[in-house]
Amino acid sequence: MQEIAIDAEGLGVSSGDSAQYLTFILGSKVYGLEILNIKEIIEYGDVTEVPMMPDFISGVINLRGSVVPVIDLSKRFTGESTPHTKRTSIIILEVTNDDLRIEVGVTVDMVNEVLDIQANDIEPSPDLGSQIQTSFICGMAKVEGKLLILLDIKNVLSIEELSQVGGVQSMVT
Amino acid sequence: MSDDHLQVFSEEAEDLLGLAEQALLSLDDLENEADTLDCVNDLFRTFHTIKGAAGLFGLDPIVDFTHIVESVLVKIREGEFGVDEDMVSLFLLSRDHLEQLVEHALNGEESLTTELATNNQDLVTKLSIYLGESAEDVALKRADIVTGELQLTEDDDTLGVINENWHISLRFGPSVLKNGMDPVSFISYLLRIGELESVVLIDDALPSWDELDPEVCYLGFEIKFIATDADTNKETIEDVFEFVQDDCIINILPPHSHISDYISMIDSLPEEDMRIGDILVACGALTEHEKENALNTQDKFTDAVIAAGEEQRAPPLGKIAVEQQTVQQEVVDAALKKQSKLKQQRANSQQSIRVNALKLESLVNLVGELVIGSANSELNARRLDDANLNEAMENLLRLVEEVRDTALGLRMVQIGETFNRFKRVVREVSLDTGKDIDLLISGAETELDKTLIEKIGDPLMHLVRNAIDHGIEAPSDREAAGKPLKGTVKLDAFHDSGSIVIQITDDGGGLSKEKILNKALEKGLIQENQTLSDQEIYRLIFQAGFSTADAVSNISGRGVGMDVVRKNIEALRGHVELESEVGVGSTISIRLPLTLAIIDGFQVRVGGAHYIIPLEMVDECIELNEALRGEDEQANYVNLRGEILPFMHLKDMFGDKPLSENTELSDAADKHRDNIIVVRFAGKKAGFVVDELLGEHQTVIKPLGKVFQNLRGISGTTILGSGEVAMIIDIPEMVNRVVNSDKQNFVSSQSIH
Numbered sequence: 001m002q003e004i005a006i007d008a009e010g011l012g013v014s015s016g017d018s019a020q021y022l023t024f025i026l027g028s029k030v031y032g033l034e035i036l037n038i039k040e041i042i043e044y045g046d047v048t049e050v051p052m053m054p055d056f057i058s059g060v061i062n063l064r065g066s067v068v069p070v071i072d073l074s075k076r077f078t079g080e081s082t083p084h085t086k087r088t089s090i091i092i093l094e095v096t097n098d099d100l101r102i103e104v105g106v107t108v109d110m111v112n113e114v115l116d117i118q119a120n121d122i123e124p125s126p127d128l129g130s131q132i133q134t135s136f137i138c139g140m141a142k143v144e145g146k147l148l149i150l151l152d153i154k155n156v157l158s159i160e161e162l163s164q165v166g167g168v169q170s171m172v173t
Numbered sequence: 174m175s176d177d178h179l180q181v182f183s184e185e186a187e188d189l190l191g192l193a194e195q196a197l198l199s200l201d202d203l204e205n206e207a208d209t210l211d212c213v214n215d216l217f218r219t220f221h222t223i224k225g226a227a228g229l230f231g232l233d234p235i236v237d238f239t240h241i242v243e244s245v246l247v248k249i250r251e252g253e254f255g256v257d258e259d260m261v262s263l264f265l266l267s268r269d270h271l272e273q274l275v276e277h278a279l280n281g282e283e284s285l286t287t288e289l290a291t292n293n294q295d296l297v298t299k300l301s302i303y304l305g306e307s308a309e310d311v312a313l314k315r316a317d318i319v320t321g322e323l324q325l326t327e328d329d330d331t332l333g334v335i336n337e338n339w340h341i342s343l344r345f346g347p348s349v350l351k352n353g354m355d356p357v358s359f360i361s362y363l364l365r366i367g368e369l370e371s372v373v374l375i376d377d378a379l380p381s382w383d384e385l386d387p388e389v390c391y392l393g394f395e396i397k398f399i400a401t402d403a404d405t406n407k408e409t410i411e412d413v414f415e416f417v418q419d420d421c422i423i424n425i426l427p428p429h430s431h432i433s434d435y436i437s438m439i440d441s442l443p444e445e446d447m448r449i450g451d452i453l454v455a456c457g458a459l460t461e462h463e464k465e466n467a468l469n470t471q472d473k474f475t476d477a478v479i480a481a482g483e484e485q486r487a488p489p490l491g492k493i494a495v496e497q498q499t500v501q502q503e504v505v506d507a508a509l510k511k512q513s514k515l516k517q518q519r520a521n522s523q524q525s526i527r528v529n530a531l532k533l534e535s536l537v538n539l540v541g542e543l544v545i546g547s548a549n550s551e552l553n554a555r556r557l558d559d560a561n562l563n564e565a566m567e568n569l570l571r572l573v574e575e576v577r578d579t580a581l582g583l584r585m586v587q588i589g590e591t592f593n594r595f596k597r598v599v600r601e602v603s604l605d606t607g608k609d610i611d612l613l614i615s616g617a618e619t620e621l622d623k624t625l626i627e628k629i630g631d632p633l634m635h636l637v638r639n640a641i642d643h644g645i646e647a648p649s650d651r652e653a654a655g656k657p658l659k660g661t662v663k664l665d666a667f668h669d670s671g672s673i674v675i676q677i678t679d680d681g682g683g684l685s686k687e688k689i690l691n692k693a694l695e696k697g698l699i700q701e702n703q704t705l706s707d708q709e710i711y712r713l714i715f716q717a718g719f720s721t722a723d724a725v726s727n728i729s730g731r732g733v734g735m736d737v738v739r740k741n742i743e744a745l746r747g748h749v750e751l752e753s754e755v756g757v758g759s760t761i762s763i764r765l766p767l768t769l770a771i772i773d774g775f776q777v778r779v780g781g782a783h784y785i786i787p788l789e790m791v792d793e794c795i796e797l798n799e800a801l802r803g804e805d806e807q808a809n810y811v812n813l814r815g816e817i818l819p820f821m822h823l824k825d826m827f828g829d830k831p832l833s834e835n836t837e838l839s840d841a842a843d844k845h846r847d848n849i850i851v852v853r854f855a856g857k858k859a860g861f862v863v864d865e866l867l868g869e870h871q872t873v874i875k876p877l878g879k880v881f882q883n884l885r886g887i888s889g890t891t892i893l894g895s896g897e898v899a900m901i902i903d904i905p906e907m908v909n910r911v912v913n914s915d916k917q918n919f920v921s922s923q924s925i926h
Contacts, residue, residue: 163880
């Protein structure tokens with residue numbers, strides 16, 4: 001698997017009141033994720049489906065020997081899956097949940113770049129006008145006149161929610 | 174002392190306390206006096222070893238406490254009183270207390286917490302009752318025993334001396350220096366437990382220069398010692414000199430000792446009596462008057478034993494040693510036994526080594542990677558189709574398999590130790606409830622994974638308590654039912670088709686289905702008109718908040734137990750089941766997987782995905798053809814050699830994912846035929862229809878993360894040789910589904926999972 005960009009620490013820790021964000025495209029929108037949570041980015045592929053799980057859980061991948069769940073972000077946000085292209089990537093994130101560090105992968109259409117965003121460029125998330133659940137958004141950033149949706153990764157990847165919907169589907173007899 | 178050493182001490186103490194518990198519990202059953210004595214001796218040894226070790230670390234609370242326990246044991250050994258149940262209970266409590274003390278010491282805290290201190294005081298008071306004296310007297314009494322033989326009766330009127338401090342008289346043996354001991358270090362060590370009021374050097378034994386051997390120690394000391402801690406006893410001080418006590422003359426006299434003690438001490442010393450007397454006065458042990466008194470009394474005494482007079486002036490060292498040994502015979506015995514036991518332990522330790530659990534875990538993880546790696550190599554080797562390479566690969570795989578089994582075997586531990594812990598529980602609970610109960614243990618040598626053993630302890634504990642509290646009836650009820658008065662709880666462990674089964678059986682009243690059903694209705698767990706099988710009814714008691722006990726006792730019955738037990742066991746990929754017959758008893762069976770790390774799996778293909786079925790549970794594979802299925806295409810059971818075998822298409826459950834490009838199809842897949850894999854779990858059989866059988870696969874279990882915690886039917890994942898991830902099918906869950914769904918076709922009832 002080819003790694004496009006890796007290692008959050010290697011990029012240096014944010015200074016002052018600015019933070020670094022990885023931007024990526026999903027559907028027609030640009031999103032940003034704080035890079036401190038990001039472990040690596042890999043090419044999309046070899047996802048093994050896990051039966052009886054909600055649609056937005058694509059399945060699991062073998063990441064150098066450990067089995068990591070992959071979430072289809074587009075499905076999670078809009079209920080629609082975007083077609084996979086050559087640029088479709090999986091961002092491997094490390095999130096802490098109940099003192100337990102877990103790795104989760106999310107699929108995105110394309111990874112853009114890492115941006116320094118000043119704290120005063122970030123506005124609170126709007127109440128309306130967004131296609132996706134507001135709790136997933138931790139703010140909107142204006143970068144070079146364009147709007148960037150900054151994701152609250154804790155809520156997007158809340159284990160409680162992910163696993164709850166993953167309950168048993170009624171059995172076909 | 175460094176933490177490392179303390180850690181070793183705590184591990185040793187833990188082992189010893191375990192031994193003590195076993196000895197105590199067996200003490201309970203023994204009727205034979207000789208055996209009892211053996212047990213008491215065992216106990217004494219273990220406590221004594223703990224005391225000795227604790228002394229090395231200066232853990233005074235432990236030393237003091239064990240000393241009192243020991244004293245009581247000595248009394249038992251001397252036959253002053255027999256062992257009864259209360260005493261065993263008291264000793265068990267003492268053992269527990271000691272465990273807490275050790276733990277406390279390990280945390281590096283100096284002073285006891287209030288709780289521990291109260292507990293300590295409480296136990297000391299109780300133990301002292303057996304000693305027939307108050308705790309402070311114990312130390313004095315011991316001193317009396319040591320010097321007791323020369324006790325004089327005529328000076329009853331002269332009570333203790335005025336000296337309020339300890340008096341320590343030391344004559345270092347000639348070989349002390351050669352043995353690498355420095356006399357001064359012992360004296361400076363005393364500073365740790367108190368202050369030296371005065372030290373007088375006795376150099377009378379020093380020869381002239383010509384005769385002086387620089388390697389021989391000629392020195393002696395008379396020390397007036399103020400203990401910092403009022404609780405300091407003779408033992409504590411004796412322990413300071415533990416390393417030299419064999420070749421030195423050590424006399425330790427507690428404050429206000431009887432004058433006769435001083436006399437006997439003076440007698441035992443090689444120097445002139447008068448001179449010693451003066452020295453004692455000089456270092457403040459005795460007043461001038463007391464010295465006169467002592468020496469006069471001694472004169473009278475000496476007259477009576479005039480024959481020994483000459484020897485007493487300069488008694489040979491050996492004689493004194495012997496004399497003291499005869500007095501302290503039990504101490505010598507204990508020391509000898511301790512030595513022989515140490516030898517035995519050393520022999521044992523050569524057969525086993527303590528390994529850090531983390532190291533073992535990383536070894537097992539590595540072996541897991543090795544297995545995956547070799548599967549990958551095998552796949553590629555087969556593709557190359559080179560005979561030599563394939564042969565080498567075969568050999569390698571065989572070795573990997575052996576390495577795997579050995580590595581997993583390292584973690585296997587016999588369950589016996591865990592079972593033995595329950596003797597104590599049964600004893601206590603049966604005392605609490607007033608029921609007479611026997612615990613039968615079988616299958617103690619059954620091995621299972623250490624992690625499992627650790628985690629199964631609590632659920633087991635709960636089940637055993639339940640069996641006693643709810644299961645076994647009160648003696649009066651038992652008598653009325655014509656059963657033996659003594660109830661029986663049985664713990665059993667054995668292997669059964671790739672699982673470990675642990676059974677808890679009681680011969681109590683059994684579970685009343687009526688009662689369970691009523692309770693379940695009351696709690697709204699089931700509906701009025703629901704029809705349930707026996708198994709389903711029994712399974713209700715594993716629901717949250719369910720208890721059939723009419724009264725809540727302090728042992729169980731709060732209804733928080735069984736569902737937690739079930740959850741804990743399921744977290745270990747295990748299952749729990751209950752069988753019961755009213756009036757006869759109940760059996761709870763816990764089924765656990767043999768290991769949590771690597772299993773032999775059977776690989777199958779369903780649609781485009783690969784699945785693993787634990788091989789031990791696979792009974793057979795048969796082709797699903799018309800003859801087997803019969804007329805009915807829709808039927809979900811087949812006639813397997815006269816037996817009804819319910820089955821399901823895994824496709825229905827897991828979905829029919831199309832074949833992906835990189836899934837390789839073998840020839841067999843082209844001539845498509847449906848296969849049924851017949852699996853067996855807990856006596857139930859079920860079939861699963863799959864698209865292709867791919868054969869055995871060494872399966873390294875990779876747990877599914879928290880995201881999938883509510884997923885049923887899949888117990889984990891593994892990585893195939895191709896690097897692909899495959900799901901491991903949770904057979905127990907699936908068998909239950911198949912069997913239940915079969916029933917649901919006839920009775921439309923709500924599943925009670």
